[in-house]
Amino acid sequence: MFDRILAMLAKEFIELKRDRWAMVRLIAPLVIQLVIYGYAATFTVNHVSTAVLDLDNSQVSRALISHFVATGRFDIVDYPSSQAQFNRDINTGTAVAGIIIHAGFAKGFANGAGAPLEVAVDGTNSNTALIALGYVSQIVGVFEQERAPPAVGGGIGAAPRAVNISLQARPWFNEGLDDRWFFIPGVIGTLAMMQVISLTAFAVVREREMGTLEQIMVSPIGRVEFILGKTVPFFLIGFGDVALVTGLGALLFHIPFIGGPLVLMLGSTLFLLAAIGFGLLLSTQSRTQQQAFALNFFIVNPFFILSGFAFPIAAMPVALQWFTLINPLRYYIVILRAVFLKGVGVAVLWPDFLALFMLSAIMLVVSVLRFQKSLD
Amino acid sequence: MSDGAPVVHARGLSKRFGDFTAVDRLDLDIAKGEVVGFIGPNGAGKSTTIRMLCGLLRPSAGEAIVAGFDVARQPEAVRAHIGYMSQKFSLYADLTVAENLRFFGGIYRVPREELAARMRFAVTMAGLEGRETALVRTLAGGWKQRLALGCAILHRPPVLFLDEPTSGVEPKARRRFWDLINSLAADGVTILVSTHYMDEAEYCNRIVLIDGGRLVAAGSPTELRKHDLGGALFEMESATLGAALTVLRAAPGVVEAAIFGDRLHVLLAPAADPAALAPLLAARGIAAGPPMPITPSLEDVFVRLVSRHRAPEAA
Numbered sequence: 255m256f257d258r259i260l261a262m263l264a265k266e267f268i269e270l271k272r273d274r275w276a277m278v279r280l281i282a283p284l285v286i287q288l289v290i291y292g293y294a295a296t297f298t299v300n301h302v303s304t305a306v307l308d309l310d311n312s313q314v315s316r317a318l319i320s321h322f323v324a325t326g327r328f329d330i331v332d333y334p335s336s337q338a339q340f341n342r343d344i345n346t347g348t349a350v351a352g353i354i355i356h357a358g359f360a361k362g363f364a365n366g367a368g369a370p371l372e373v374a375v376d377g378t379n380s381n382t383a384l385i386a387l388g389y390v391s392q393i394v395g396v397f398e399q400e401r402a403p404p405a406v407g408g409g410i411g412a413a414p415r416a417v418n419i420s421l422q423a424r425p426w427f428n429e430g431l432d433d434r435w436f437f438i439p440g441v442i443g444t445l446a447m448m449q450v451i452s453l454t455a456f457a458v459v460r461e462r463e464m465g466t467l468e469q470i471m472v473s474p475i476g477r478v479e480f481i482l483g484k485t486v487p488f489f490l491i492g493f494g495d496v497a498l499v500t501g502l503g504a505l506l507f508h509i510p511f512i513g514g515p516l517v518l519m520l521g522s523t524l525f526l527l528a529a530i531g532f533g534l535l536l537s538t539q540s541r542t543q544q545q546a547f548a549l550n551f552f553i554v555n556p557f558f559i560l561s562g563f564a565f566p567i568a569a570m571p572v573a574l575q576w577f578t579l580i581n582p583l584r585y586y587i588v589i590l591r592a593v594f595l596k597g598v599g600v601a602v603l604w605p606d607f608l609a610l611f612m613l614s615a616i617m618l619v620v621s622v623l624r625f626q627k628s629l630d
Numbered sequence: 631m632s633d634g635a636p637v638v639h640a641r642g643l644s645k646r647f648g649d650f651t652a653v654d655r656l657d658l659d660i661a662k663g664e665v666v667g668f669i670g671p672n673g674a675g676k677s678t679t680i681r682m683l684c685g686l687l688r689p690s691a692g693e694a695i696v697a698g699f700d701v702a703r704q705p706e707a708v709r710a711h712i713g714y715m716s717q718k719f720s721l722y723a724d725l726t727v728a729e730n731l732r733f734f735g736g737i738y739r740v741p742r743e744e745l746a747a748r749m750r751f752a753v754t755m756a757g758l759e760g761r762e763t764a765l766v767r768t769l770a771g772g773w774k775q776r777l778a779l780g781c782a783i784l785h786r787p788p789v790l791f792l793d794e795p796t797s798g799v800e801p802k803a804r805r806r807f808w809d810l811i812n813s814l815a816a817d818g819v820t821i822l823v824s825t826h827y828m829d830e831a832e833y834c835n836r837i838v839l840i841d842g843g844r845l846v847a848a849g850s851p852t853e854l855r856k857h858d859l860g861g862a863l864f865e866m867e868s869a870t871l872g873a874a875l876t877v878l879r880a881a882p883g884v885v886e887a888a889i890f891g892d893r894l895h896v897l898l899a900p901a902a903d904p905a906a907l908a909p910l911l912a913a914r915g916i917a918a919g920p921p922m923p924i925t926p927s928l929e930d931v932f933v934r935l936v937s938r939h940r941a942p943e944a945a
Contacts, residue, residue, distance in 0.1 A: 261736020265722065265729070272724040272765075465718035469781075472684050474710040475737045627705070629686045 262483020305349035312360035439590035454533025492526040513593030521589035524610035528582035531617025642692030654843040667834030668824035675843035676824040713782035723767035738785035752780030772803025864921035
C-alpha cells in the first residue's frame with residue numbers, strides 16, 4: 255500500500271515543484287486576504303460625516319456639539335440653516351448622520367422639562383447606522399451626567415430620572431473589543447478552507463481532463479491509495495496555511511495565542527480532513543475543471559457566510575441554522591477563537607471536535623465510495 | 631489457464647449507453663502471442679470494446695475473460711495483468727521521461743531491484759536514451775507514444791490493449807511502433823490494437839472488422855484479401871472524380887464505385903463489360919482513362935464488407 259502512495263506523493267510533489275506559479279497561487283492570496291481582513295475589515299465606525307441643525311443656538315447646544323466632535327466618532331461636515339437643507343444633506347449622502355437640536359433645548363435642559371434632541375441616520379447601511387446611534391446615546395449620556403444640574407431631576411429626553419444606575423461593562427477575553435481579535439482567528443479558518451477545498455476540487459478532475467485518470471484507473475492502484483496520494487499534499491498545504499496565517503496574525507496584529515498548540519493542531523487536522531472530503535466530492539462529481547470551479551463557488555461561499563465568521567449563527571433563520579450543522583468552518587471558528595482568545599481545551603470544546611470528526615469521517619467515506627475506477 | 635485457451639475471450643459482449651448500442655453481441659477470441667488489429671470506421675465501437683476488456687466500462691450484456699479473469703467480476707485482477715494505451719496521450723507532461731516510468735513502476739509495484747533494469751529496457755525500446763531527464767511535454771509525438779508503450783509494459787503484462795496508438799503520429803514513427811508491437815508479440819505478449827489506418831492492418835496476424843458495434847468479418851489479411859467481392863475490381867483515372875463517380879454509380883453492371891486517393895475503384899458484376907464504361911463517361915463529357923483490372927487491397931475488401939453489412943439496414 256505504501257509504495258503506491260509514495261509513488262503518488264512523489265509525482266504530486268514533482269508536479270507542484272514544476273508549477274512555477276504554484277507558490278504564488280498558494281501564498282499570495284493568503285497574505286493579501288490576511289492583510290485586508292486585518293486592516294480593513296472592522297466594525298468600528300469613526301469619522302461619521304454628520305450634519306448639525308442647531309435651532310437652539312445656545313451655549314448648551316454648542317457644548318453638546320463640541321462633545322460630539324471631541325470623541326472623533328463624528329465629523330461635522332455641515333451646519334445647515336434649515337430643515338430642508340438638513341434633509342438634502344442626508345439625501346445626497348453629504349452626511350450619514352444628522353443631529354437636530356430643537357429650540358428650547360437649553361431651557362428644557364436647565365429646568366428639567368426635557369431637552370428636545372433629534373437624531374437622523376442614513377439607514378441604507380444599517381450596520382453603520384446602528385453603531386452610530388449607539389455612539390450618539392453614549393455621548394449624550396456622558397454629556398448629561400457632566401452637565402445636568404444635580405439638584406434638578408430630569409435631563410435630555412422627557413423622563414425624569416429617579417434612580418441612577420451606572421453600568422460597568424467589562425468584555426472578557428477581548429477587553430479592548432478589538433475587531434481584529436475577533437476576525438483574525440476566523441480568517442485562519444476561512445482561508446484554509448478556501449485554499450484546501452479549491453485545491454482538492456481540481457485535483458481529480460484535472461487528471462480526468464488530461465486523460466491521465468484513465469491510465470490510473472486501468473492500473474491496479476486502490477481507490478484509497480489514489481485518494482490518499484492525491485490529498486495528503488493538500489493536507490500538508492492546509493497545515494502550512496494555518497501555521498502561516500497564525501504566525502502573521504501574531505506578528506502583524508498582535509493577536510494573543512493563549513491556548514494550547516496541540517488543541518489547535520487537533521482541531522486543524524479534523525477541519526482540514528472535512529474540507530478535503532468536500533473538495534474530493536466536488537472533484538469526483540465534476541466532469542470538467544469548469545464544473546468544479548462553479549461547484550466550488552457554491553460550496554465555499556455559503557460555508558463562509560454561514561460560519562459565524564462575521565454574522566452570528568444565532569441570529570439566522572432556523573432553517574439556515576440547521577444547515578450550518580454540516581458546515582465544518584462553523585465548528586473550526588469556534589475552536590480557533592476559543593484557542594486563541596480563551597485558552598480553553600478539548601474538555602470544553604469537545605462537541606465541536608466531535609462534530610468535525612463525524613463530518614470528516616462521513617465526507618471522506620462518501621467521496622471514496624463515490625470515486626469509481628470506471629468510466630461508466 | 632491451460633495452454634491453447636484464448637487469452638482474450640468474449641461472448642455476446644454488448645454495451646448500451648441509454649438507447650444507443652455501442653457494441654452489439656460481439657464475439658472475440660485472441661490466442662497467446664497474437665497481434666489482432668481492430669478495424670472499423672469512427673464510432674464503430676472499437677474504443678468501447680477495448681475499455682470493457684480493460685474493466686473501465688461494465689458490459690451491459692455478455693461476458694469477457696481476459697488473462698483468465700472475468701472483466702465484470704474481477705476487474706482488479708484483470709488490471710494487474712494488462713497494459714493499456716488510451717486514445718488520448720495520457721502521461722504526465724510535467725514529469726520527465728524517467729519520472730513517468732518510475733511513477734508507473736511504483737503504482738504497478740514493480741519490485742525495486744528490477745525497476746532500474748526495466749526502466750532501462752523501456753527507454754532503449756522507445757529510443758529515448760539520453761533523454762531520460764527531458765520533460766515529456768517537450769517530446770515529439772512518436773517519442774511520446776513509444777514512451778507511453780514503455781510505461782504500459784513496465785510491469786510485463788501478458789496482454790496489451792492499444793487504442794489507436796498511432797493516431798497523429800508521422801508514418802516513419804508509426805512503422806517503428808509496429809516493429810515494437812511485433813517484437814513484443816514474438817515474446818509471447820497478446821496484443822489487441824485498434825487503428826483507423828488501413829495500411830496498418832497488414833502488420834497484424836488477424837483482423838477483426840467491426841461496424842456499428844457489430845462484427846463484420848474476421849481473419850488473417852491473406853484470408854480477407856481472398857474474400858469474394860462479388861465481381862471484378864477496376865481502377866480508373868479521371869480529372870473530375872466526383873462527376874465520374876456519380877455517373878459510374880448509376881451505370882448498369884456497376885456493383886459499387888468509390889474514390890481511392892486520386893483514382894476511382896469500380897466493382898463490376900461478373901457479366902458486365904468494362905469496355906462499356908469509357909463511352910458512357912465520354913457521352914457525359916467526362917474525360918477518364920480506361921478501366922484497368924486490379925487485385926483488391928485490404929481496404930477495398932473492408933469498404934465492400936462494410937457497405938454490404940450496412941445494406942440490409944438501408945433496405
